[in-house]
Amino acid sequence: MDQLDEALDALAAERIEGLFGPALLERLGPLLAMQNRLAAEVARTVRQCELAGAAEHDGKASMASWLRGHARLSAAAANQLVRNGRALDQLPAVAAAATRGEVTPEAVAAIAPVTAPEHLAAADAQGVDVAGVDAALAEVAAGRPHAELRQVVGHYLARLDPDGPEPDPTEQRSFTAARHSDGSLSGRFHLDAVGGEKLLTAVESILQASRPAGDTRTRAQQSADALVQLCDNQLAAGSLPILRTQKPHVVVRVDLDDLVDPATGPGTAQTGFSALISAARARWLACDGGVSRIVLGPDGQVLDYGRRQRVSPPQLRRAVDHRDRGCVFTGCDAPAHWCDVHHLVHWIDGGETTLENSALLCERHHSKVHHGFRVERRADGRWRTWRPDGSEILLLPRLPDETARARAG
Structure with a gap:
């Protein structure tokens, strides 16, 4: 361990800034192999700790919990490391390739399901040569792309039970979501192969249909x-x-004073699923939504409620679609059916719901326009877009007069 520590110190002390690409790649290759070797040794040690019940020494019930608490690994990383250790313990050919640095820990994780008790039992019942499978997987993991390894493992597991009942896809699907304090949403899902493909x-299809030039996302x-x-x-x-x-x-509740106030107003509106959003975002949603008026008394009782009004009636929507054909933000090619009808002068500020005061904007650019960008329709029917700093967004090639005009703002 002391020698390894000294070697790592020596590597960290080397100056690599300014080296040319080929020299950096020559340095990187051995480092990746050593990383694989070190990961294999960590997994092997974790497995021996598990067999020896070492976690109990520190009052932990399992090596997974020890890794979470002492090594500060996430639950997913800790569990995977334990599974990798078990897999290498039962697949000596894969373990040897990993020790040589030829197999990554991700590859070991892809192979690990092969060693699940139910799969080993099925292999034993069918007389499968697990040692041969071990050797074959080691060869694929060391020499083929990761995606191909996953396919090979999946094919092997499927062949273990070729006549078994087809699993119900709904039993393999899950979706969970968590709302955070700022209203954002995160979650995780698991889909069967067909559901995932859909x-x-x-x-x-949507991603490939909207790839504007200069997209930095x-x-x-x-x-x-x-x-x-x-x-x-x-x-x-x-x-x-x-x-x-x-x-x-989508439901948004916001006080009229906050809706009219041009300030951003963070945390002043609430969605139907209890997320808090800014007044600016509420105005953006109201730009092409329906508005319902509810008057509350001092104690919160409903005194009056008005009929729901659509800000952009269907006939106006058809006219705007026909005129604009898609998002009018310079450089965007989003089709009309992806767009909202934006009020150039917001209806809250007295803007009329008319064709002249309307523009089609996709979600991304609708948000931009409500956060400092500006679009305007010229007398010749062409749309122009300005950044928050007053400069105009122009398409290539730029003509000399257009460049001068953009600089002048």
């Missing part, structure tokens, strides 16, 4: 935006099941 196909951000757009499309279609006598729709 989700990926739907999200990918990460793949994860693009996928999240596509998922929200998928929900927008479905809610707008009006084909979802009726929810308590009403079609599903």
Whole structure:
């Protein structure tokens, strides 16, 4: 351990800033192999700790709990490390390849289900040569892409029970979500192969259909935006099941004073699922939504409630769709059915719900316009977009007069 510690200190002391790419890659290759070797040794030690009941020495019931508390690993990482240790203990060929640095810990995690008790029992009942499977998996893990390894493992596990009943896909699906203090939402889901394929196909279709030039979003951000757009499309279609006598729709409760006030007003509005959002975001949602008036007395009792009014009636929506054809924000090619009808002068500020005061904006750019950006329609029918600093967004190639105009603001 002392020698390893000294070697790591020596590596950390090396100056690598300014090295050329080939030299850096030559340094990186051995480091990755050593990382794999070290991960294998950690997993092997965790397994021996588990067999020896070492966690009890520190008052812990399991090595997973010890790793969470003493090594500060997440529950998922701790559990996976324990499973990797068990897998390497039962698959000597994979363990040897990992010790040589040829197999990553992610590959070991992909192989680990092979050593589950039920799968080993099925292999024994069918006379499967587990040692041969071990050798084959070690070869694939060391020489083939990770995705191919996962396919090989899945194929093997499926062949263990070729005549078994087809699992009910609904029993394999789960979706949980947690609301945070700022109103944001995070969660996790697990889908069967077919359900996952449907989700990926739907999200990918929206993602690939909207890839504007200069988009700096990460793949994860693009996928999240596509998922929200998928929900927008479905809610707008009006084909979802009726929810308590009403079609599903996003509900936001906000005081009239906050809705009219141009300030951002963080945490002043509340959604139907109890998330707190800013007044600015509430105004954005109200731009192309329905508005219901409810008058409350000093003790909170309802004194009066008005009829629901759609801010953008269907006939106006059709006219705006026909004129704009899609998002009018410069450089965006989102189609009309992904867009909201934005009031150029907000109806709260006296703007009329007319064709001249309307513009189609996709969700992303609708939010931008409510946070400092501005769109305007010229007399010739062309739309122009300005940044919060007053400079105009122009498409390439830029003509000299356009560049001068943008600099002048």
